[in-house]
Amino acid sequence: MRVCVVVTLKPGVLDAQGQAVLGGLRALGYRTVSQVRVGRYLELAVRDGTPRRDLEAMCARFLANPLIERWQIEVDDPRPARPRRRAVPEGRDRR
Amino acid sequence: MRVCVVVTLKPGVLDAQGQAVLGGLRALGYRTVSQVRVGRYLELAVRDGTPRRDLEAMCARFLANPLIERWQIEVDDPRPARPRRRAVPEGRDRR
Amino acid sequence: MSAVRAMSAAGGLASADYRELCRRLGRPPKVTELRMAAAMWSEHCGYRRSRHLLRLLPSDGPRVIRGPGDNAGVVDLRDGWAVAFKMESHNHPSAVDPFHGAATGVGGIVRDILAMGARPVALVDSLRFGPLDDPAARRLARGVVAGISAYANCIGVPTVAGELATHPRYRGAPLVNVACVGLARRELLARSAASEPGSAVVLAGARTGRDGIGGAAFASAELDPSRDDRDRTAVQLGDPLAGKLLIEATLEALRTGQVVAVQDLGAAGLTCAASEMADRGGVGMEVDLDAVPLREGGMTPDEILLSESQERMLLVVRPEAAGAIVSLYRRWGLSAAVVGRVTPGSRLRVRASGVTVASLPAAVLARAPAVRPAARPPADLRRRWTVPPVPEADPDRALLALLAHPSVASKEPVFRQYDHTVQIRTVIPPGAADAAVLRLGEVPPLALAVACDGDGRLCDLDPYRGARRAVAEAAANLACVGAEPLGVTDCLNFGDPHTPEVFWAFRQAVAGLAAACRQLEIPVVGGNVSFYNTSEVGPVLPTPVVTMVGWLPDVRRTCRAGFSRPGDVVALVGRAHPTLEASAYLAVVWGADAGRPADVDLAAHRRVLAVVREAVRQGWLHSAHDCSDGGLAVALAESAALGGVGVDAVVPDADRVDAALFGEVPSRVVVSLPDNALRSLTSLAEAWGVPVTVLGRTGGRRVRLAVRGRRGWAVDLPVRRLRAAYRSLEGLV
Amino acid sequence: MRVGVVVFPGSTCDRDCLQALRQVGAQAEEVWHTERDLRGLDAVILPGGFSYGDYLRAGAVAARCPVMEAVRSFARAGGAVLGICNGFQILLEAGLLPGAMVRNRCGRFVCRDVYVRVESVRTPVTWTLRSGQVLRLPVAHGEGCYIPPAGLDPRQVVFRYCDASGRLRPSANPNGSVAHIAGVCNAAGNVVGMMPHPERATDALLGSADGVPLLEGLRRLDSRSRLAAGGRGR
Numbered sequence A, B: 001m002r003v004c005v006v007v008t009l010k011p012g013v014l015d016a017q018g019q020a021v022l023g024g025l026r027a028l029g030y031r032t033v034s035q036v037r038v039g040r041y042l043e044l045a046v047r048d049g050t051p052r053r054d055l056e057a058m059c060a061r062f063l064a065n066p067l068i069e070r071w072q073i074e075v076d077d078p079r080p081a082r083p084r085r086r087a088v089p090e091g092r093d094r095r
Numbered sequence C: 001m002s003a004v005r006a007m008s009a010a011g012g013l014a015s016a017d018y019r020e021l022c023r024r025l026g027r028p029p030k031v032t033e034l035r036m037a038a039a040m041w042s043e044h045c046g047y048r049r050s051r052h053l054l055r056l057l058p059s060d061g062p063r064v065i066r067g068p069g070d071n072a073g074v075v076d077l078r079d080g081w082a083v084a085f086k087m088e089s090h091n092h093p094s095a096v097d098p099f100h101g102a103a104t105g106v107g108g109i110v111r112d113i114l115a116m117g118a119r120p121v122a123l124v125d126s127l128r129f130g131p132l133d134d135p136a137a138r139r140l141a142r143g144v145v146a147g148i149s150a151y152a153n154c155i156g157v158p159t160v161a162g163e164l165a166t167h168p169r170y171r172g173a174p175l176v177n178v179a180c181v182g183l184a185r186r187e188l189l190a191r192s193a194a195s196e197p198g199s200a201v202v203l204a205g206a207r208t209g210r211d212g213i214g215g216a217a218f219a220s221a222e223l224d225p226s227r228d229d230r231d232r233t234a235v236q237l238g239d240p241l242a243g244k245l246l247i248e249a250t251l252e253a254l255r256t257g258q259v260v261a262v263q264d265l266g267a268a269g270l271t272c273a274a275s276e277m278a279d280r281g282g283v284g285m286e287v288d289l290d291a292v293p294l295r296e297g298g299m300t301p302d303e304i305l306l307s308e309s310q311e312r313m314l315l316v317v318r319p320e321a322a323g324a325i326v327s328l329y330r331r332w333g334l335s336a337a338v339v340g341r342v343t344p345g346s347r348l349r350v351r352a353s354g355v356t357v358a359s360l361p362a363a364v365l366a367r368a369p370a371v372r373p374a375a376r377p378p379a380d381l382r383r384r385w386t387v388p389p390v391p392e393a394d395p396d397r398a399l400l401a402l403l404a405h406p407s408v409a410s411k412e413p414v415f416r417q418y419d420h421t422v423q424i425r426t427v428i429p430p431g432a433a434d435a436a437v438l439r440l441g442e443v444p445p446l447a448l449a450v451a452c453d454g455d456g457r458l459c460d461l462d463p464y465r466g467a468r469r470a471v472a473e474a475a476a477n478l479a480c481v482g483a484e485p486l487g488v489t490d491c492l493n494f495g496d497p498h499t500p501e502v503f504w505a506f507r508q509a510v511a512g513l514a515a516a517c518r519q520l521e522i523p524v525v526g527g528n529v530s531f532y533n534t535s536e537v538g539p540v541l542p543t544p545v546v547t548m549v550g551w552l553p554d555v556r557r558t559c560r561a562g563f564s565r566p567g568d569v570v571a572l573v574g575r576a577h578p579t580l581e582a583s584a585y586l587a588v589v590w591g592a593d594a595g596r597p598a599d600v601d602l603a604a605h606r607r608v609l610a611v612v613r614e615a616v617r618q619g620w621l622h623s624a625h626d627c628s629d630g631g632l633a634v635a636l637a638e639s640a641a642l643g644g645v646g647v648d649a650v651v652p653d654a655d656r657v658d659a660a661l662f663g664e665v666p667s668r669v670v671v672s673l674p675d676n677a678l679r680s681l682t683s684l685a686e687a688w689g690v691p692v693t694v695l696g697r698t699g700g701r702r703v704r705l706a707v708r709g710r711r712g713w714a715v716d717l718p719v720r721r722l723r724a725a726y727r728s729l730e731g732l733v
Numbered sequence D: 001m002r003v004g005v006v007v008f009p010g011s012t013c014d015r016d017c018l019q020a021l022r023q024v025g026a027q028a029e030e031v032w033h034t035e036r037d038l039r040g041l042d043a044v045i046l047p048g049g050f051s052y053g054d055y056l057r058a059g060a061v062a063a064r065c066p067v068m069e070a071v072r073s074f075a076r077a078g079g080a081v082l083g084i085c086n087g088f089q090i091l092l093e094a095g096l097l098p099g100a101m102v103r104n105r106c107g108r109f110v111c112r113d114v115y116v117r118v119e120s121v122r123t124p125v126t127w128t129l130r131s132g133q134v135l136r137l138p139v140a141h142g143e144g145c146y147i148p149p150a151g152l153d154p155r156q157v158v159f160r161y162c163d164a165s166g167r168l169r170p171s172a173n174p175n176g177s178v179a180h181i182a183g184v185c186n187a188a189g190n191v192v193g194m195m196p197h198p199e200r201a202t203d204a205l206l207g208s209a210d211g212v213p214l215l216e217g218l219r220r221l222d223s224r225s226r227l228a229a230g231g232r233g234r
């Protein structure tokens, strides 16, 4: 199954990258952007049926740093017969 | 409005970070993971009603490198009266 | 009484300290004052348990310009140039978050050098971890190395030397010590004492956020994994880009001549910088927190005062130049604001929203009450001095095991991740010799050399001797590249000082450092103490680490550690009786940390180093390498592995073959040299009363070692296999 | 010859470049990242480092700062531009050179000496060298794995990683670059980007002096154009 993890800095934690990106957007003339936060996105191929708590543990132990980051897991498990809605669709957005 | 952008390497482009994360997970004993791709996640606060094509342009010109990366934009605009479904919910996942 | 306890607990101050604070103030403190005192009186900021002992360290010398008490020590070089250096620990933050902990450690020590008005030109990292077969230790090691690499590379300061050792007693409590070396024009050296009442106080660099609040108190307490939540705010994140900009902007600000004093913001943030600068200068200071550039809204006065946000400096500036200095920082893309002014008197006054939240003599904060903990030697020390009977190991296997041990093995997988060539000074890069050598374009043909040493295993068996050995070894490392010591900065890493055995070891180590530096006439110009390095397995090995900086008169006359040519004579300079006591051989091959380490005869040591140094400077030597962990056999094997040239040698006998090969004793240096230089070397050595023993010759593709008076090769291995063992860290970090 | 060295916030090799250029006798000066006018310069170097912290992608923010518009016009007018390491990444991000850069194959920063083979001598830095010549130069980067665009003209490859004898070998490639590419130029040949640092190889004491002829190439550009004018250009 496919698992998407989004890791972001907790609010209040210095986000130097976000600052730099905001500066870059401003320099390009995009003045409507007022804030940018930068995080990590991970897409994992995991054996079907891997329990949620294993995924949580992977995040807490390795994929994220619980002291300064939080995370969000989206599972795309084909087995449970639920609608296959993609949380974070893959691929380039189609216009 | 809040805009989430996920930028990932195109398939076929060497993803050294993904390799490293996979190695790390394996070393921790998570053998059910078979592949990892690492991307960037950006959360932008943008003036409400900013047209989609501006967001696309930001990605094409700056937030991503179209040669090797693709992107996916999710807009959380309060104005259009559509259901407020969060594409990538914020905050740590609640168990 | 319970009110006292409640008050002091709220502020994080012990009740005795609370009473002392009331006494000094002549009234109960305001809450903000209490919190400021709690931070400043923490062990980390206040040196309460170590100050009286650190006074023993010799800090004077003809070249010393600034000694301990300043942000970094400074020694004179030549032609108006001076070199600043200082080492600091970032152990606790690195245990919690190895990447950011180590990264901010680099940032912090760089700002100490910067605060002296020096441009950082080199970094040195000394690391300790639990055994790397443990995935948790490997993760720590990887994170720490990645963090150092990320920060140091980004600010463009080369990491040119370092150490890495592993031992079970560092499991869960890694040591991350980083030293920085900087260059300054003497006339541009900065002061850290505020003066000139009326001057403006400028806070420059990154904006102040909520990170790291309580860091000082945190580093002064043992790590408790269950207190995850409390530790959370103590993690600081670095921004190396801001760190780099801060270097350039601050050096430019100092060149204006308008800066009266400057200090970096480290532990206890603005509270520490303001109170220390005022106290050092015997002046007062007013600070208006409303003027502090903040990163986020809603910060309380206490949070602003104690924030440990990185990449900030506090400057005292002539009032008429304040505007210019502020815009200078802004031109570099940093924030800056006038946040107060220097006042007559001695009081630190802090205002927020028009209300005075603190008003107290700066000295109350800056001079924490001293504490003299009890000390007692460990009860089992004598027992541990007894070496268990061990059989003689197979020399080939023992040699390979020693070379592959992380403490001995090549650290290339580590320093390959560090930019060590930026600033185009690096003449001897890490790993190639016993010390790094940097050319000094400012004062050609002079060069600087840096080495770093510390051996917790030895210190655990005898902290006094172990500390002396660290100084001796650092000095030997410098001699091997032809350098003469300029000064020492040290980092003292110990467990909980309330444990009498820990404090005894600390006291012994300081005494050992002091004795060795005094006798070798090397001033200790700065350093740092880190207590509470404790985990589930108990306190870490007592680990004093010494960074020694030296100079060479001519950068072209230096020497590496690897055999560089076949057919050279291989000789041993210095002769002392090697012993297996406290040896790496016993530890690695037999799992026994046992025996009493040999002491170093400093008078003899000095003579050996004088001979080696002079021989290097004369250009006689093709390699020089001191015998350390693993004794003569490992030194010879390392020189062979580094140079890719084999050797046939006969080593002096001892009571056992393993003692002859792997026994340890300070003051021995393996050199290789052409035949025609041997006579010069021996007559020089004779003049100094130093024995030189010819061991054999370089050449071939094998390392073959025999013991004098015994038949056959004891060791016979291809260089290729030694190299493979020596590269055992590959892929681990 | 006046050579400008652009100082971006976070450049770390600007001072090294200035020092090395002066060592080979060039007149070298700093150019601030907000500069919009490069008149009077004969060549421009974008130095290594971590411009804007390399946050987002290496060189991405710097490529969009004001001075890059000036560099673009300078290059369009035929001026010589050399991007070293981060400078190379900036040129890629600015679209002045083809291709893109990703993280080293090993996933880590790599600092070591490498050998490169000169593949093209039609550039302002290599015109004094022989094709096939092998140089020893230091690299120090975390994102140096070059990905060429489809159909990159092989004549635009300026350097390839090789072993000491000039052979292309995976073990000689420090970052996994496609086709061992270590440096490229634009179609006109006047804009060059390279990952290794010539300014760090300017004295045998530092391990190599092989960077000197590259910087001297820049310094002696005027004699190259005289040669070209005399019809003897290479």
Ligand SMILES: Nc1ncnc2c1ncn2[C@@H]1O[C@H](COP(=O)(O)OP(=O)(O)O)[C@@H](O)[C@H]1O
Residues within 6 Å of the ligand: C044, C045, C054, C057, C067, C068, C069, C070, C071, C072, C073, C086, C088, C112, C266, C267, C490, C491, C492, C524, C525, C526, C527, C528, C529
């Ligand atoms: N082990 C030590 N040996 C010598 N001097 C020391 C030692 N520990 C601390 N010092 C000196 O005490 C002063 C205070 O140290 P520290 O609090 O680490 O300074 P800062 O906070 O400015 O970095 C410094 O001048 C430092 O050099």
Ligand SMILES: [Mg+2]
Residues within 6 Å of the ligand: C071, C112, C115, C264, C266
């Ligand atoms: Mg300081």
